Amino acid sequence: MDKDGWRKDCWRAAAVISSLQLNTFSEPIDWRQAGTVVGAVSSPAAAYNDGNIRWMTGLAILGSTGSIGCNTLNVVEHLAPRFTVVALSAGQNVDRLAEQIRRHRPRLVAVADEAAARRLRDLVPADWTGEITVGMDGMTAVATHPAAAIVVTAVVGGRGLLPTLRAIELGRRVCIANKEPLVMAGELMMRRARECRAEILPVDSEHNALHQCLRGNTLTEVHRLVLTASGGPFRTLPVEDFPHITVAQALRHPTWMMGRKITIDSATLMNKGLEVIEARWLYTVPPEQIEVVIHPQSVVHSLVTFVDGSTMAQLGVADMRHPIQYALTYPERCAAPVAQLDLTAVARLEFYPPDPVKFPCLRLAYDALRAGGTLPAVLNAANEEAVAAFLDERLRFTDIPAVIETTLARHDSRPTTHLEAILAADEWARREAQQLIAERKR
Numbered sequence: 001m002d003k004d005g006w007r008k009d010c011w012r013a014a015a016v017i018s019s020l021q022l023n024t025f026s027e028p029i030d031w032r033q034a035g036t037v038v039g040a041v042s043s044p045a046a047a048y049n050d051g052n053i054r055w056m057t058g059l060a061i062l063g064s065t066g067s068i069g070c071n072t073l074n075v076v077e078h079l080a081p082r083f084t085v086v087a088l089s090a091g092q093n094v095d096r097l098a099e100q101i102r103r104h105r106p107r108l109v110a111v112a113d114e115a116a117a118r119r120l121r122d123l124v125p126a127d128w129t130g131e132i133t134v135g136m137d138g139m140t141a142v143a144t145h146p147a148a149a150i151v152v153t154a155v156v157g158g159r160g161l162l163p164t165l166r167a168i169e170l171g172r173r174v175c176i177a178n179k180e181p182l183v184m185a186g187e188l189m190m191r192r193a194r195e196c197r198a199e200i201l202p203v204d205s206e207h208n209a210l211h212q213c214l215r216g217n218t219l220t221e222v223h224r225l226v227l228t229a230s231g232g233p234f235r236t237l238p239v240e241d242f243p244h245i246t247v248a249q250a251l252r253h254p255t256w257m258m259g260r261k262i263t264i265d266s267a268t269l270m271n272k273g274l275e276v277i278e279a280r281w282l283y284t285v286p287p288e289q290i291e292v293v294i295h296p297q298s299v300v301h302s303l304v305t306f307v308d309g310s311t312m313a314q315l316g317v318a319d320m321r322h323p324i325q326y327a328l329t330y331p332e333r334c335a336a337p338v339a340q341l342d343l344t345a346v347a348r349l350e351f352y353p354p355d356p357v358k359f360p361c362l363r364l365a366y367d368a369l370r371a372g373g374t375l376p377a378v379l380n381a382a383n384e385e386a387v388a389a390f391l392d393e394r395l396r397f398t399d400i401p402a403v404i405e406t407t408l409a410r411h412d413s414r415p416t417t418h419l420e421a422i423l424a425a426d427e428w429a430r431r432e433a434q435q436l437i438a439e440r441k442r
């Protein structure tokens with residue numbers, strides 16, 4: 001697919017979504033009538049213990065070859081035979097996808113484009129009878145596979161928006177790691193989730209921690225959500241050295257092993273800004289009640305302060321398999337393939353305010369959220385373009401916030417009631433940011 005291919009696909013799929021009546025997907029789905037061997041029902045946890053029958057829950061994963069995707073499959077193997085993998089999507093890593101096909105035998109897979117599909121066809125086992133699809137249509141087919149009661153969204157970037165929305169509109173349990181769609185269209189996604197009775201479970205460790213702290217409480221009891229951030233590799237680097245930061249330095253995250261884009265976002269603190277916006281929509285809390293603190297040990301994954309002054313925190317080792325498993329098995333907790341936290345080994349937990357001079361991206365995210373409309377979608381798109389340019393060594397580290405700020409300042413914000421407005425803002429912002437990047441020299 002060409003560089004803009006997924007956005008053209010988005011427009012086409014958006015037109016289809018807009019033409020669908022709301023009640024198309026509002027009826028509960030009787031999965032056992034679907035004629036599949038998978039006993040997937042609308043409540044995955046209940047499905048597992050159905051009297052004497054143990055039903056396997058059908059699972060689809062968008063971005064199965066990435067960091068979150070591979071960790072999800074590791075959890076699935078650990079919990080075998082509770083889940084059965086019915087559909088997977090990947091981008092270009094066909095070697096890894098072929099290996100996943102050998103192990104999990106999904107019925108449907110999707111890759112980024114025709115060239116990747118051709119390479120994959122040469123690698124799949126001869127006796128595998130599944131289907132290979134491509135592009136945005138392929139990813140959407142994976143997200144809406146009829147046997148998938150749970151969809152894990154682990155693809156990177158705004159390209160996850162339409163498939164995620166389609167899974168929501170089918171009333172599935174959607175375990176969201178892919179945060180960019182929530183930043184672009186959080187209000188719309190959460191509204192559709194309420195209307196279609198979809199269950200959204202956050203995989204992002206901070207929002208998963210908030211979910212755990214909020215169990216048994218109501219949102220009216222919440223005084224403040226506190227998101228923790230490791231501070232990334234440049235927390236203690238003098239500000240004068242920031243213009244000379246290299247790609248290799250920025251990819252060296254001190255506590256988490258993640259994909260390249262989120263690792264750069266963590267180094268600029270834009271990741272925390274995106275998470276503030278994500279928390280705003282997941283928990284219906286205004287920006288002034290969402291705080292960010294730097295916590296270099298990454299042991300406290302986030303906290304909730306209640307109106308009575310009590311604060312609850314969720315602690316654990318830095319291993320994404322924990323929040324992934326929590327989202328898959330909720331409301332059950334079961335033994336996880338994760339080390340237990342040893343507090344005496346950790347010994348010290350530190351917390352600091354973020355430095356707004358070194359990390360302007362956090363302020364930009366708060367500003368876009370407060371201003372609302374299509375500005376968060378513009379923030380996300382400009383950031384995706386700037387990070388890609390930094391990774392390609394076409395932009396300096398300190399130019400990332402500069403490109404985003406100028407793109408935001410030039411944008412004429414629109415209401416986000418319709419998907420088309422969000423996609424138009426995304427497309428506009430990418431063009432604008434690309435032009436700004438071309439004008440700057442590293």
Ligand SMILES: NC(=O)c1ccc[n+]([C@@H]2O[C@H](COP(=O)([O-])OP(=O)(O)OC[C@H]3O[C@@H](n4cnc5c(N)ncnc54)[C@H](OP(=O)(O)O)[C@@H]3O)[C@@H](O)[C@H]2O)c1
Nearest residue numbers: 063065066067068090091092093155156177178179258259
């Ligand atoms: N990693 C973490 O610990 C973590 C924590 C919290 C939230 N998240 C969020 O989870 C999402 C995934 O992060 P990650 O770290 O797992 O990223 P990653 O390792 O870079 O994986 C990204 C996945 O997206 C696929 N992909 C990339 N371009 C594609 C395209 N054009 N079409 C179809 N698929 C494409 C990749 O496929 P190929 O590799 O096959 O090309 C891969 O499967 C991000 O939104 C991130 O912010 C991640």
